[in-house]
Structure formats: C-alpha cells, structure tokens
Amino acid sequence: MTSSALVRFGTATFCLLFFAYLFGPLIIMVVTAFNSSSFPRIVPWDCFTTDWFGKLAADAKLVHGLGNSLFIGAGVVLVATPVGLAAALALSEVGPRLRGMLYTVFISPILMPGIVIGISTLLFWGKIGGGLGFGFDSVFFNGFFLTILGQVCFISAYSMLVFMARIQRFDHTLMEAALDMGATPGQAFVKILLPFLRPAIFSSAVLAFLASLENYNTTVFSIVAESTFTTELASKVRLGIDPSISAVAVVIIATTLFGAIVHEAWQRRANALAQGGAAAQRILGNPAAAFLRHPATVGAILAAVVGVAIYEGSHYDSSACQQDILDAKRREQQRLFDEQRLPAAPAPESSGSAPAPSTPYGGVFAPGGLGGTPAAPAPAPAPSTPYGGVFAPGGLGGGTKPNP
Amino acid sequence: MRLIQDIKPLFARYGTGVGLFVTIAVSLWVFVLIVLPQIAMVEISFGHNLPPAERGGPKDVYTLSNYAYFLFGNDGSFNALHVMIMVKTVLASVIVTIFDVVLCYPIAFVLAHGARPAAARLMVIGLIVPYWVNEVLRAFAFRIIFGATGLVNGLGQALGFWDEPIDFIREDVALYAGLTYAYILLMIFPIYNAIEALDRNQIEAARDMGASWWRIHWRVVIPMAKPGIASGCTMVFMLTTGALAAPQILGGPSNLWFTQLVYQWFNEASNWPRGSAYAVILVAVCILFTFLMMRVFKVKIGEIGR
Numbered sequence: 124m125t126s127s128a129l130v131r132f133g134t135a136t137f138c139l140l141f142f143a144y145l146f147g148p149l150i151i152m153v154v155t156a157f158n159s160s161s162f163p164r165i166v167p168w169d170c171f172t173t174d175w176f177g178k179l180a181a182d183a184k185l186v187h188g189l190g191n192s193l194f195i196g197a198g199v200v201l202v203a204t205p206v207g208l209a210a211a212l213a214l215s216e217v218g219p220r221l222r223g224m225l226y227t228v229f230i231s232p233i234l235m236p237g238i239v240i241g242i243s244t245l246l247f248w249g250k251i252g253g254g255l256g257f258g259f260d261s262v263f264f265n266g267f268f269l270t271i272l273g274q275v276c277f278i279s280a281y282s283m284l285v286f287m288a289r290i291q292r293f294d295h296t297l298m299e300a301a302l303d304m305g306a307t308p309g310q311a312f313v314k315i316l317l318p319f320l321r322p323a324i325f326s327s328a329v330l331a332f333l334a335s336l337e338n339y340n341t342t343v344f345s346i347v348a349e350s351t352f353t354t355e356l357a358s359k360v361r362l363g364i365d366p367s368i369s370a371v372a373v374v375i376i377a378t379t380l381f382g383a384i385v386h387e388a389w390q391r392r393a394n395a396l397a398q399g400g401a402a403a404q405r406i407l408g409n410p411a412a413a414f415l416r417h418p419a420t421v422g423a424i425l426a427a428v429v430g431v432a433i434y435e436g437s438h439y440d441s442s443a444c445q446q447d448i449l450d451a452k453r454r455e456q457q458r459l460f461d462e463q464r465l466p467a468a469p470a471p472e473s474s475g476s477a478p479a480p481s482t483p484y485g486g487v488f489a490p491g492g493l494g495g496t497p498a499a500p501a502p503a504p505a506p507s508t509p510y511g512g513v514f515a516p517g518g519l520g521g522g523t524k525p526n527p
Numbered sequence: 528m529r530l531i532q533d534i535k536p537l538f539a540r541y542g543t544g545v546g547l548f549v550t551i552a553v554s555l556w557v558f559v560l561i562v563l564p565q566i567a568m569v570e571i572s573f574g575h576n577l578p579p580a581e582r583g584g585p586k587d588v589y590t591l592s593n594y595a596y597f598l599f600g601n602d603g604s605f606n607a608l609h610v611m612i613m614v615k616t617v618l619a620s621v622i623v624t625i626f627d628v629v630l631c632y633p634i635a636f637v638l639a640h641g642a643r644p645a646a647a648r649l650m651v652i653g654l655i656v657p658y659w660v661n662e663v664l665r666a667f668a669f670r671i672i673f674g675a676t677g678l679v680n681g682l683g684q685a686l687g688f689w690d691e692p693i694d695f696i697r698e699d700v701a702l703y704a705g706l707t708y709a710y711i712l713l714m715i716f717p718i719y720n721a722i723e724a725l726d727r728n729q730i731e732a733a734r735d736m737g738a739s740w741w742r743i744h745w746r747v748v749i750p751m752a753k754p755g756i757a758s759g760c761t762m763v764f765m766l767t768t769g770a771l772a773a774p775q776i777l778g779g780p781s782n783l784w785f786t787q788l789v790y791q792w793f794n795e796a797s798n799w800p801r802g803s804a805y806a807v808i809l810v811a812v813c814i815l816f817t818f819l820m821m822r823v824f825k826v827k828i829g830e831i832g833r
Contacts, residue, residue, distance in 0.1 A: 130740050134641060137633055138650075144630075144708070145657050148668035151678060155671055163671045166681045209552035216540060218533035228557055234762060236769020236813070238786050239806045242793070243564035246571050246803065253582075276560040298540070308542030316541075337661045339772045340786075344793065357663045360776050364670060372664045379659040383652070 153376060156369035159445050163366040170444035173436035175370040182367065188355035191267070192336050195351060198271040199278055199335040200328045206275065207282020207327055208320070214283075215290050232277035237340025244273035244345050266349035273345040278334050282327040289323035381425050389418035572803035593804035609788060613808070616785040617816060619703070620767040626707045627714040627763050628756060635718035635755075636748060640727060658712055666705050666776040673701035673777075697779040705777045706767050713766065714759035721755025722748060757826040761817055768813050785809055 155163035159170040179185070210229050214222055232240060252263025262268050293316065301311040339353045346354060360368060396403050407413055414420055538546035573589045581587065600606035634654075638647055657665070672678045673695035680692040695701045725748065733743045749756075774784030789809065792802030 126740075134633065134637060138637060141630060141634055142653055145653065145711070148665070148672055148708070149657055149660060152664070152668040152671055162674070162676060164674075164676060164681070165678055166685070205548075206552050206556045209549040210556065212541070212545070212549050213534075213537065213553050216534075216537040218536070221530070221533040225553075228561065232561055234765045236765070236786065236806075236809060238769065238771055238789055239568070239810055240564075242789070242803060242806050243568040244560075246799065247564035247567035250567050250571070272560060276556075276564075279556055279560075308540060309544050312541045312545050333659060337663075339663055340769065343771070343790075353661060353663055356661065357772060357775065360663060360667050360670070364667070364674070368664070368667055369671070372660060372668070375660055375664065379656065383656065383659075 149372070149376065152369050152372045156366050156373045158366065159441055159448070161365060163364060163369050169448050170441045171439075172441035172445070173439050174441065175365075175367045176373075176436060179367045179370045179374075184350070185352065185355050185359070185371075188350045188352040191349055192352035195267060195270050195274070196332045196335040198267070199274045200331045202271065202275045203278040203282050203331045204324060204327050206279040207331075208286050208324070210279065210283040211286035211290055214287060229280055229283055233280045235277070237277070237338065238344060240276050241273050241341035241344030244269055244276065244341075245347070248272070264347060266345065266347040269345040269347065270342050270349075270351070273341045274335050274338055277341070278331045281330055281334060285327040285330060286320065286323050289320055293319055377429065381422075381429070384425060385418050385422045388416060388421040392416060392418060568803045569807055571800050572807050574800045576798045576800050593801045594808070596801060597805065597808055612783050612788060613785050613812060615782065616768055617812065619699075619706075619784075620764050623703060623706045623710075623767045624760050624763045626703070627710060628760065630707070631711060631714040631759070632718055632749075632752065632756070635715050635722055635752070636744075638715070638719050639722040640725070640730070654712060654715060662709060663772050663776065665709060666773045669701050669705040669708070669777055670696070673704070696777065697781070699779055699782070702774060702777040702779075705773045706770060709770065709773055710763040710766055713762045717759040717762070718752050718755040721752045721758075725751045753826070757821070757824065760820075764817060764820075765813055768809065 151165060152163070154165055156175055157171055157173065158164065158168055159172040159174065160167070210225075214225060214229070217225065248263045248269055252261055255263075257263055297315050297319075298311050301315050302308065306314065337353055339357055342351055343354050343357070356368065356371065395405070405412075534546075534550065537549055541549075572593055573591070575586060575588070575590055575592070577584075577586060596606065597609055598606055600609075634650075638650055642650060670677075674680070675692045675694060675696075677695075679695065683689050684692065729747050730743055733747050738746070769786060770784065771786045771790065774787055775790075778784055778787070785805070786809065789802050789805045792798050792805055796802075
C-alpha cells in the first residue's frame with residue numbers, strides 16, 4: 124500500500140533526522156578538536172593538529188578541578204547509594220497512604236531547579252555554622268562538604284529510582300523461604316536481598332558518580348571558593364571559546380565509549396552464560412571466540428588502540444602546516460595592504476562609473492607613470508581567498524554583532 | 528500512631544537493624560537535606576541584606592522588600608525588566624517543552640511499537656550515550672555550530688542562502704536548540720513507559736476498521752500516552768526553567784534567563800537575601816504554572832512520575 128509505505132518512509136526519515144540532531148553536535152565538536160584554527164570550527168579547515176590536547180593537559184586549573192570532582196564524586200556515591208537504597212526499601216514496604224506522600228517528597232529534588240538546591244544548602248549550613256559560632260574556615264562553609272550534601276540531595280533520588288526498578292522484580296517468597304529455614308530477618312536481608320540488588324548497587328553508583336561529575340547548577344553555588352571540573356569548564360567556556368574545550372569533549376566521549384563497549388561485552392557474556400545451553404556453548408565452545416569476546420580482552424584491545432593514538436598524537440607535528448597557513452595569511456594581508464596603498468587608476472576605469480580623481484588616494488600615491496599601466500592589480504573588493512575578508516578593514520564588520 | 532502503623536511492615540520484614548537504618552537514612556535525607564534547607568532559604572529571603580556585624584541587631588527584622596523589589600524595583604514603579612525576564616523564561620520553557628513533545632512522541636512510539644527488538648536496543652543506547660557528555664560541553668557544541676563563523680553560518684553563506692553571518696546566539700536560536708536537546712531523554716522515557724503498556728491489538732483493530740494513521744494516534748495511542756506526556760512535560764518544563772548552564776553559554780548578551788538573575792544577585796551583587804527571594808519566586812512560579820497546566824489539560828497529580 125502506498126500510504127503505508129509513505130508513513131514508513133516518513134518515520135525512517137524522522138528517526139534519521141532525530142539521531143542526526145542527537146549526534147551531529149557531538150561529532151562536530153570532536154572534529155573541531157583536531158583543527159588548528161584557534162576558533163573551534165570545521166570549515167575552513169586549517170591543519171590537522173593534536174596541539175589542543177597538549178594545551179589541555181597543561182591547564183593546571185582544569186586538572187585541579189578534575190581532582191576535586193573525583194573526590195566529590197566518590198563522596199556522593201558513598202552517601203547517595205545507601206540513602207537511595209533506604210528510600211526504595213521504605214517505598215516498597217510502607218502503607219499505601221504514606222507511600223504516595225513519601226514518593227512525592229522523594230522525587231521533588233529532581234524537579235527542583237538545581238540552583239535552588241545549591242542556594243538552600245549553602246544558606247542552611249551557613250546559618251547553622253553561624254549560629255554555633257563557627258568561622259568561615261569551618262566545615263559549614265567548606266565547598267567540598269556543601270557540594271557533597273547538595274548533590275546527595277537530588278542524586279539520592281536517581282539512586283532510589285534505580286533500586287525501585289530492581290526491587291519490583293524481587294521474588295519475596297525467597298525471603299520467606301529463608302525465614303522459614305530459621306534465618307533472622309537481618310540475615311535474610313544480607314544474604315538474599317542485598318546479593319539480588321548487587322547489579323542495581325553497581326549501576327546506581329555509576330549513575331551517581333556521572334551525575335556528580337557533570338553537575339553544574341547546584342555545584343556552582345555550593346562549591347564556594349573551590350572549583351570542580353565542570354565549574355572550571357564553564358568559566359573557560361564563558362571567558363573565551365577555544366578548541367581545547369573540544370579536546371575535553373574528545374577525552375570524555377572516548378572514555379564513555381570505552382566504558383560502554385566493555386560493559387556491553389561483559390553484559391552479553393553474562394547473559395549468554397546465565398542462559399546456558401546453546402547460547403553459552405556458542406561462546407565457550409570455540410576457545411578463540413571465548414578469548415576474543417572476553418570483556419578483559421576487549422578492554423585490553425581498546426586500551427592498546429587508545430595508547431597508540433595518544434603516542435602517535437603526542438609525536439605528531441603540525442607546525443610546518445601551521446607555518447604555511449600563517450605565511451599564506453601574511454601574504455594575503457600584504458596583498459590587501461598593497462592594494463589599498465596602490466589603488467591604481469585602472470580600478471575606477473574598470474568599474475566605469477567614477478572618474479579617476481575621485482578615488483581617495485588616487486592623486487597622492489599613484490605617480491603618473493604607474494597610473495596608466497594596464498598591469499595594475501584588480502579592483503580591491505571581492506577577495507577570492509577565504510581569509511581575505513577578515514583582514515580588510517570592512518570585512519571585520521562581518522564578525523562583529525550588527526548593533527543597531 | 529498511624530505513622531508507626533505505616534512503617535511497621537518494614538521492621539517486620541527486614542528486622543530492627545535494617546528498619547532503623549531505613550528510617551534514619553530517609554529522615555536525614557528528607558529533613559536535613561531537602562526540607563530544612565528550603566525553610567532556611569525562605570526565611571533568609573524575608574531578611575535584610577546586612578553586614579555580619581549588624582546581624583541580630585535592631586535592624587535584623589523580617590521584611591517583604593526583597594519580594595517587593597521583584598515587582599516594583601527601587602522607586603516603586605513597575606519592575607518591568609525583571610518581570611519580563613520571568614515571563615520570557617516561562618514562555619521559552621513552554622516552547623522548549625512543546626518542541627520536545629513533538630520530537631519525542633514519534634520516537635517513543637517507534638521505540639515501543641515500531642522497531643524490532645535489536646533495533647530498539649540500539650536506539651536506546653543511541654539515546655543514552657550523548658547524555659554521558661557533560662552538559663556544559665553539550666551547550667558548547669551548539670555554540671560552535673551556531674557561532675558567527677560557525678558551521679550553520681558557513682554552510683548558509685557558502686550555499687548562498689544569506690550573505691551576512693546571522694547572529695543565532697542573539698536570536699536565541701542556539702539557546703532553544705540547546706535546551707531542547709538537553710532534556711530529550713526526560714521526555715522520551717515517560718512517554719515510552721506509557722505507550723509500551725498499550726496492547727498492539729488495539730492498533731490493529733483500529734486499522735482494520737479503516738482508521739487512518741493519524742486517527743489511530745489521535746484516538747488510540749495519544750490517550751494512552753497522556754500520563755507519560757504529562758509527566759515528561761512537567762519534568763522538561765521544570766528543568767528548563769531551572770537551567771543555568773545552557774542560558775549562560777548560549778543565551779544572547781542582552782536577554783537573561785531568570786536563573787541568571789538569581790546568579791547575579793548572589794555572585795555579582797552579593798545580596799543573598801534578595802537572591803533567595805528570587806529563587807523562591809522561581810520555584811513558586813514553576814509549581815503554580817505546572818498546576819495550572821494540569822488543570823487546563825485535566826491531568827491528575829497522581830498520574831505524574833509513575
């Protein structure tokens with residue numbers, strides 16, 4: 124049927140466009156990290172370079188911020204995971220009336236604007252510290268302490284959602300069986316429920332760590348005098364754009380892809396082994412395949428690829444190419460400069476509209492001998508090279524904002 | 528007493544130790560991290576901005592001046608600048624939310640009912656991976672694309688669509704694109720969860736009865752998706768109004784987002800009480816607007832977030 128074919132085609136096109144919107148910006152950003160142009164862009168392409176990564180590694184502020192972020196992330200994971208677990212357990216057991224109310228309260232930090240959480244944390248602990256007579260160097264005004272608490276406030280809710288999804292699938296008869304066999308409720312919890320929740324503990328920890336690392340809205344208020352990776356990044360972006368920020372993106376995307384691929388390999392293997400039978404046999408039957416598909420092998424191969432890329436990248440020298448570009452720009456600048464100095468008489472003649480004396484410099488700079496030569500340069504406007512426009516005085520107007 | 532009745536099953540099932548751990552952890556979270564800080568913020572928003580020496584002195588009294596400033600400014604006339612920023616923030620968030628619904632509904636439907644399992648799994652990975660990248664970097668990516676010498680301007684000029692570079696940053700195009708991008712996941716998954724429960728036979732039946740594809744969606748799928756759409760819209764709207772990174776990086780120089788006003792009161796004017804008042808106003812407007820919209824579209828609060 125043509126109409127159903129049309130719908131099908133439309134759906135496919137829409138999906139393609141959607142994923143282009145999702146990945147396009149990231150791909151463009153990654154590519155700009157390798158362009159030597161000091162504004163991150165793809166066109167015009169100057170030179171392939173790896174210098175931006177070197178500049179990034181030398182950025183002491185960003186590296187210091189990363190250290191702080193890792194510390195805060197670890198703290199958030201350690202606090203938010205138990206709190207999320209407790210909240211999920213509470214929701215799974217309490218009576219229905221309290222359950223609805225608790226759920227609303229638990230979910231509210233996710234909906235609350237991040238800056239409000241940051242502000243309220245800062246003010247609340249400042250008030251307590253001030254009320255107890257502590258100074259500004261006490262823990263109540265410490266950026267790490269405040270940021271961990273502020274982030275735990277809403278990241279616990281993410282953790283809770285992860286645990287809730289897992290607890291819903293729990294078979295409560297297992298607990299009852301353990302109790303019938305004489306286990307205390309506490310033992311049953313530790314030996315039955317916690318092992319069942321292990322994957323959820325793992326994913327909630329990863330989620331909490333990533334959420335902590337990338338948080339900006341709450342952190343920017345609660346961090347006070349310190350800085351984290353994300354706040355440093357944001358101030359870098361706001362101060363001035365340069366491709367070393369794209370290089371950060373390359374590093375982050377590479378790291379996450381690395382993690383995702385290894386995790387996928389691990390998950391597939393675990394699923395196949397858990398299924399048993401033919402699915403497991405397909406992996407274990409062929410030793411070569413079993414070795415190649417092992418997550419450790421996959422990780423080692425990826426690590427080797429990354430290592431080679433870093434080695435090659437750190438030894439790649441793009442200065443020759445950059446020098447060429449610089450020379451080309453200089454020549455272009457010189458050419459434009461000359462054109463302005465010597466707007467010879469033929470220029471107005473070729474345009475055919477204005478008489479020779481009306482050009483501003485015409486009479487001053489062009490002595491009679493030069494004026495009439497047909498070999499004079501072409502009219503000044505319309506430079507043919509991409510950089511031409513930038514160095515002409517009028518061409519700068521394109522870059523500035525059209526102020527009314 | 529009824530509270531004890533409500534939490535009793537917890538102790539009965541997991542024992543006293545676990546029960547105590549759950550009760551203490553949840554109470555600390557709810558009171559120390561969520562409720563009390565909010566109360567402190569509201570209290571400070573009613574105070575004067577005093578130097579530390581005068582705190583607790585005769586001038587330290589409650590006042591409505593910080594809220595009055597939002598409406599009337601310093602001189603008692605209408606503070607059109609700040610009120611317009613609030614209105615603009617809410618309107619822009621509504622537009623971003625609508626963009627997200629339009630973009631995400633078809634994708635959620637394809638994910639739930641159109642794609643084969645392998646393709647659907649790939650799509651889910653494709654949806655999640657971009658969100659592992661830092662939100663500041665995502666905004667930066669849009670800055671590269673829409674900058675004066677960015678890709679869009681480069682292409683447009685090369686292909687001859689326009690001659691002068693268009694300032695997409697000032698026109699807020701970059702901001703809308705970036706904000707729409709930022710909260711796609713929060714829209715797709717609630718809609719997906721709602722539609723997934725739909726029995727495919729209902730779609731088949733509607734098709735057999737001769738319904739056209741848009742009629743199937745309008746009469747069968749969308750009613751089913753409504754709680755998901757409501758829940759997604761609430762989340763996207765609240766988070767868009769509360770966004771700070773994207774407006775700071777992508778916003779034009781002359782028009783601010785309301786969160787940026789709050790940020791200025793804290794970091795540039797060092798007027799914490801007024802900044803708190805603005806934060807309270809932000810939350811209040813968000814919540815009131817959300818309830819109003821739920822009323823208008825006849826959605827119950829219980830349907831949200833499930």
